[in-house]
Amino acid sequence: MREILFRGKREDNGLWVKGYLLGDEITGQYFIHASGNSVNESFKVGEEGVLHFLAFEVIPETVGQYAGVKDKNGKEIFEGDIVKYGDYVHKVVFESRYGNGYFGIVISEIETWSFGSSPADCMEVIGNIHDNPELLEV
Numbered sequence: 001m002r003e004i005l006f007r008g009k010r011e012d013n014g015l016w017v018k019g020y021l022l023g024d025e026i027t028g029q030y031f032i033h034a035s036g037n038s039v040n041e042s043f044k045v046g047e048e049g050v051l052h053f054l055a056f057e058v059i060p061e062t063v064g065q066y067a068g069v070k071d072k073n074g075k076e077i078f079e080g081d082i083v084k085y086g087d088y089v090h091k092v093v094f095e096s097r098y099g100n101g102y103f104g105i106v107i108s109e110i111e112t113w114s115f116g117s118s119p120a121d122c123m124e125v126i127g128n129i130h131d132n133p134e135l136l137e138v
Contacts, residue, residue: 005066007078008032008058009130017056018076021063030063031055062130067092075125082135083123089135 006021008030019035033055064079071077081092127135 003066003068005035005076006032006063007066008060008064009062011057011059017058018066019055022055028060030058030060032058032063064092064128071123071125072121073124077123077125078128080129081125082127082129082132084126085123089126091129091136 004020005018007016007018008021009015010017017032017034020033022031022033023029024031033053062080064081067077067079069077071083077083077092079092083090083092126132129136
C-alpha cells in the first residue's frame with residue numbers, strides 16, 4: 001500500500017508543510033496535519049473519540065499529492081515538482097492510474113510507470129512550480 005501524503009505552503013508564513021490533507025467544503029480552506037505531529041492521550045478533549053490536533057492552513061493552489069515514488073537522491077516526488085530527466089526538465093503533473101497493479105505518474109508529456117526499479121530512479125527533483133517557475137523556461 002502506498003503512502004498518501006500532501007504538501008502545501010502555509011498561509012501564515014509561506015513555509016512548506018507535508019502531511020495529511022483536510023478540506024473545508026464550506027469555506028474552501030485547506031489544512032495539512034503535519035506528518036510526525038502525533039496525537040497523544042493528553043490531547044483528548046470533550047467526548048470519547050474526539051481528538052485535538054495541530055493542522056496548518058495552506059494556500060490551496062500550492063497543494064500537491066505525493067506521487068508515491070522518490071527521485072534518484074531519495075527525495076519524495078510531489079505534484080508540481082520540477083524534475084530533471086536526462087537532459088530535459090519537466091513538471092510533474094501527477095495522475096494516478098491503477099491497472100494490473102501499476103501506479104503511474106505523468107511527467108509533462110512523458111508517462112512514467114513506477115514499480116520496483118522505476119524511471120523515477122533516473123529523475124532528480126530540482127524545484128517546484130511555486131518557488132522556481134523559471135526552471136521550466138529553459
